[in-house]
Amino acid sequence: MKFQGKVWKFGNDIDTDLIIPARYLNISDGSELAKSCFIDVRPDFAKDVSSGDILIAGRNFGCGSSREHAPLAIKEAGISVIIAKSFARIFYRNAFNIGLPLLESEEATKGLSEGEEIAVDLATGKIKSIGGGKTFSAHPIPDFMRELIKMGGLVEYTKRQKGH
């Protein structure tokens, strides 16, 4: 899987309340949630993000609540992949379960800036800036998570595993 898009850059410890505040948790629909994604921290995000764009963050991205509304809002907003130094563990599970890939790369987090156009190869973990010539590598995605993404998420995986 390969993705290309513009970088949206965030800092450390971006919690699920910042991704989608609790006042929107009376909504379960992904495309509705996407309209309020990052509303308190970057009100223009939902309006300006383009399909395929890539989110880059520091450490512990997605900490806090287990709300799946958070990765769902990001995915439905159009983000193709998130690259961070590290992810909070429930967010990590949730993202792969719904088919939103994540990569861990400290060097990409440090070396890339807001608005840069980059290309990401999920299979090799290679990240490169278009035009800038910079390349970075990410930790390889564990086999199990790669399988989940290939199948499109946990629903399809469970169906096949269990023969349902």
Next chain:
Amino acid sequence: MAMTITEKILALHAGLEEVSPGDMIEAKVDLAFAHDVTSPIAIKVFNEIGTGKVFDREKIALVADHFVPNKDIQSAQQAKLMREFAGEQKIKHYFEVGEAGIGHVILPEKGLVLPGQLIVGADSHTCTYGALGAFSTGVGSTDLGAVMATGEIWLKVPPTIRIEYEGNLQAGVVGKDLILHTIGLMGVEGALYCALEFTGEVIRRLPMNQRFTMANMAIEAGGKSGIIEPDETTLAYVAERSSLEPLILKGDPDAKYEKVMEIMVDEIEPQVAFPPSPANVRPISEVGDVQLDQVFIGSCTNGWLEDLRDAAGILKGRRIARGLRLIVIPSSPWIYRKAIEEGIIETFLDAGAVIGPPCCGPCLGGHMGILAEGERALSTTNRNFVGRMGHPKSEVYLSNPLVAAASAVLGRIGGVDEL
């Protein structure tokens, strides 16, 4: 091979002789929990998987606790969806408003959590049950939907960080202070992907409610779970509530830990977490002048009967500061009733507090105490992120119930000794 208590529980539920940190396992689940906010997506996922029936109608708990009694039409729709699903699937442990309180409080209270069990819940504070010696962790709605269909979950065996608390606690210092102090030391990602194990002589002397408070906030250090090995206190709590035989597991003496930390508690003061992070803690003596608009006592962290008792002990014969709102929410109907019988509720009312019905309330900015722009609250809850309890420009500070009660009287954050 020597294993920690967490590894033993996971091995047992995966049908394996032994497991090591990093192993990917498929484990059988003893109890799967969801609430009115996370169950709608879990039910959608369950329907997509298409088994038609849940794996075991007695091993699923659905609790209306977040936006109930419903705060608006959309949240009413979500609660209705969960109610109808529970009816269709004949879910045994479905708790409706009136019978329900906060899930993390009523499930142990009703004897549905036992030592040695593996529990997953579509709520990050599912780690609370680790206080009873269960492996218990928060997951998302898709995970929970798949568990409802199959009864199994994929898990990566976490390494364990063992924290030993030794010495003697000062008066007025409780489990909440120990966990805030610990999160302050470790940082919000200090236990990322790890199991936290709380042990030592201080933990052995800690009552059940304070153990729940500590396990509850393991997630605030990034932990996958928080666990306390079962002892007499655990077994006495469980025996009062369940007729089932608990599985008492303990870690092997030569088990391998990712890290062992020793914390001497003698010098620890009541702790206050400043916004916007539970790791941003200061001892009460270094708080300075922080004026308050609201104090909230409640939540899955600190809405236990003993917490209300502690707070009422401070408020007895006193009035809260003029212009300040004190919101008290007992975490379960049983706690509410006991608090009435013991005169705790009367003390709160006399002091000028408002009492809410058992639910999560303002903890996550749901309802019953949302903050306006620029307002400041002290709360006995678990998170103080930006906008957590309302307006993005409001502020949340975290403390134990004693400090919360004293601060409600003072009108600013302060300790019991300042009254």
